[in-house]
Amino acid sequence: MIPEPVIQTKQLRKSYGKFEAVRGLDLCIEPNRITGFLGANGAGKSTTIKMLLGMIKPTSGGGSVLGRKIDDPKASVDMRRHVAYVSEDKRLYAYMTVEQIIRFTRACYTDWRPDVEQSLLRTYALPLDRKIKALSKGMRTKLALLLALSRRPSLLILDEPGDGLDPCGVEELLESLVAQSSEGTSIFFSSHQIAEVERIADNICILDKGKLIMDSSMDDLRQSYRQITLVFPEVPVEREFQLAGVERIRTSGHQMAVYASGNAEAVVERARNLHATSIDVTPVTLRDIYLQTVRET
């Protein structure tokens, strides 16, 4: 049996006047996985997340989160009982103290885990009696994460969760996310920290100018994307390497760099046939894939 997606959208659109923030988005996020949601500033990531949570209404199209329709206010309330969310803006309630906002949030949900709360309080060293308005940006981010991670939701949605965290904080966050995922929570998070996304994500979705331009598993990306560096006594014309899966070719002197999203074996075979003196095939990082994919569009 195919598990029901935790997030599914069909032709989801959001326009502000003539500007289309999200353009016909078809998302299908599988359960029990960590999905990285990448895109440049203004790509439509936060708008998408806000539509999923019922904060803004889609202009057209629709979708569901945990099987509840996103444009049904009653279903949205029910859905939010099972979803933990950390927004891009982590200002929280300035008038509350750390202790008060924890007490308030704990009382709103039935899936609160006091042991995790205590553990995160120790890890993050948050001062319980301090007003939130007196916390630094990093502290506020840690508190927002504590409020989400102290629960055991079915789905965790994070919008730029590492924003404002130092390297140690980012490391702790990644460990927490992996731990949450191993306990059966599906995680959907947007981030500009591609190296961190690459470390923990099972799936990658890339959004550009409101359109989904990549939806793939990290395993597939790691297996199929390759950077092939070729050296020839006499460089052949680039046309020779315009094979299926080849995304970009650059020639410099006797060297040719081929960037392929698949079919690397065929490129190597062609290079041998053309008497390459050196063939070097290396895997590419998610950062390279992201930059290449976004630049192409």
Next chain:
Amino acid sequence: MLWYKAWLETKGRFLVCLIGITAFCGYNVFRMSHEPAWQVNQAYYYSILHTGNSQVALMSLVAINFITFGGLLREKAVGAASLTLALPFSRFHLMAVRIAVSLIETLAVMIVPWTAMFLVSAAMGRTHSISQAMFHLSLLATGGLIYYSVALLASSIVEGEYVAPVVSFGAIFIIASALDGPGLRDFNPLYVMMGGTNYNTHTGLLEGALPWPQMGAFALLTAAVVVASIRAVQAREF
């Protein structure tokens, strides 16, 4: 727990208003009670309380604005709306609790100062009639409802951290000025709050029946504006 949040959000403003108005009005009654005129003129004494009521009315207008500003639009301006909207509560629920808490606090800034004035006058040897106090409070609450609903509407449609109370103060001023002419004054909420429809300047007492037409009209208008405010927030995109 939304009650807890609404209380924490308004607590500081509410307590400043409550203590400030209570202390100011209570002290004024105490101070004026020492003037020799009231020893011989009972109407003067009652007029002291009427003056106190007018002070409560004017200051509660300010208090209503301070207590009511806030909510989702202000949270949007300060970057906290996403946290509230991700909670497992409908926008109607969020608004209902906020309205209930701010209404209770609004009534408190009218009732507590009046109770203080009543107790001060009793301590000074003049027990004011409870029915007169209740009459004053009924009029205060009736007119106050209109200003409350204006402040609520402003906080539900105007974005910005402090823009809503400024707009609301402007609207209050316009309402008070526009309804100041002859024939209109009886439906001026501030005039009603100050007891103008029933006040006898000779006795210093409120007389006659409660102004039911005004009370009914104000209650209906308030209900309509409150519903409009809830609808505005429900339709809003954050």
